[in-house]
Amino acid sequence: MVAVDLGGTRMKCGLVAADGAVVHRETRATPREAGGRAVLDALVDTVVELGQKAAADGHRVRAAGVVVPGIIDAHQGTVSAENLLWVNTPVLAELQAAVGPDQQVTLAHDVRAGGYAEVRVGALRGTTNSLFLPLGTGIAAAMVVDGSLVSGDGYAGELGHTRFVQGEAAELCACGQRGCLETVASAAALARRYGARTGEVVDGAREVLELLAAGDPDAAAVWDEALTALVDALVLYTTLVAPTRIAIGGGLVGAGETLLAPLREGVHERLTFQREPEIVAAELGEEAGCLGAAFMAWDVAAGPAHD
Ligand SMILES: [Zn+2]
CATH class of the missing domain: 3.30.420.40 (ATPase, nucleotide binding domain)
Incomplete structure (x- = not known):
């Protein structure tokens, strides 16, 4: 093959x-x-x-x-x-x-x-309702619903191009809309937003995460904005499609529990009647x-x- x-x-x-x-x-x-x-x-x-x-x-x-x-x-x-x-x-x-x-x-x-590979041999093994969400240069989702990978004739899964930032703070996205999840929570967005806020050029999301770990307040601000939008997106997805497990992938999941713990906490706080999904790191990189x-x-x- x-x-x-x-x-x-x-x-x-x-x-x-x-x-x-x-x-x-x-x-x-x-x-x-x-x-x-x-x-x-x-x-x-x-x-x-x-x-x-x-x-x-x-x-x-x-x-x-x-x-x-x-x-x-x-x-x-x-x-x-x-x-x-x-x-x-x-x-x-x-x-x-x-x-x-x-x-x-x-x-x-x-x-x-x-997402299909994560279901077959990775973090989503054994699930029939789950989500694979890689946070990389862009954001798109692989949705497994009732055992099927949803393709929507090729158009499904564009959670990255759904609006989660309102008002003045909403930036123009490459797709032509404003305030998309991708403009605030992709790895590329973290680096760009940190640069725009501080005037300093950083070497990708990895450097923003290092600054975050070192206590940099601007890194913390862009990180919090990303987490807020991601929690909103995961709560929306959970409410609509009821996954039992969500696997986060892409470059940002290199942050490990720095990313996953606040996502779990944020989603847990927001859900009331919905089934709460496990939120884990994707395994296949x-x-x-x-x-x-x-x-x-x-x-x-x-x-x-x-x-
Ligand atoms: Zn967009």
Whole structure:
């Protein structure tokens, strides 16, 4: 199984056995600076070359799973993704043509694939109603409802683009709305907001977290704003969909209990009649998307779809 995840700054690639064992892993550049056509060419080359490598190593490649950010039209096999410079780009058709009829290509959303991997072998094992919420450069959710991963024809799970900041404080989001969760609680937002508040350039959310640990009051202020919006989002999700477990992933979960403890406390205080979810750290880290790509592709290769 060839698996490729285009969700991060670099393509994460793997060869994955049926039991989820990763027999080869590598990363490759995503040539965004050269445009959307170049990104697609690089993806196609990667899938073909990984298949060749697998064959050379004595593996039989049954299928390929590719996961991408953005909106996937599952019927057309097209993808629109701002950060890959794709607009209704026929990704599935090009990949399938390149690998030939012997390998079936499965195309899925990076965050939903990551959530699927967490359900199969990670922090959401055994759940039928759960949420995977990676807090990275952006924020999107993988929603498991009554045992199914909800895709909404490719549009579901955009909790990051729901408004949780009101009034003057609401910043313009990349999506065109104001006050989205992503503008205040993504890893990128923490660094940007700390910089805007203090005039100091920081090296990402990691540095803001270090400043927070050192007692910096500006870091504490942007952190509290992020936590407030996240608690609101988790309470809303819990009220609507009643998950038993929520796994937080992405770069920010590196903060560990500094993040998870106040989220648990905040959600606990706010809930009255709702079922209270466990809030835990995701387990699969950067590999979640790639593993999910492989699991989804294995499911398709194994025959009729199942839940
Ligand atoms: Zn937005």
